[in-house]
Amino acid sequence: MSKSLNQVKEPSFLKMLFGKTMIPIIIVLGVGVLYVVGLMPFVDHQSFPFPVIILVLALFKTILIVSNILKRLSKIIEICHSMERLLWLFSLLIGISILSFATDYTCLYQFDHSSFNGMPAYSDTYIYNLYHFIYFSVITFSAVGYGDIAPVSDVARFVVMLEIFLSFFIIGFALTNIKNIHLKEKR
16 A cells, blocks of 8 residues: 555646756756757857856856755755655756756857867767767766866856856755654655
């Protein structure tokens, strides 16, 4: 009986999780798609202030994640009753952060190859560069910082600082909300 009750509650949790975070997720991912599909092929990068646009959009994204998504997730945490659900919450939040910043880094690099050091000389496709910047974003988010890829331009450094700020904020958010987690004890 208890197992069937948990199965009924599980889809409602996922529906609530994605329902409360879907609009910000769509906005963050939409900006990334806008970079790739909308701006990259059609904009004359030399005459357009592309790095400034990426910087403004990355700042907007960071503010959106901090102010909107974290508020909604804290409400979900208050009613969360299993470790599996908590892992869904934080993996979703970390995944959004890593992928969106990897997109920012890739667009900056596509615009100006001198904005980052350490990228392979043969990486000329967007997807291949995205792979390298997902790696860089994971390393930056986890605060490991191997140094094999490093930001050089001021805009790239500022975007990296935004990711570091957001990663510390997410970790702080997780640690401060531990007291709000109501895990059911097994009987």
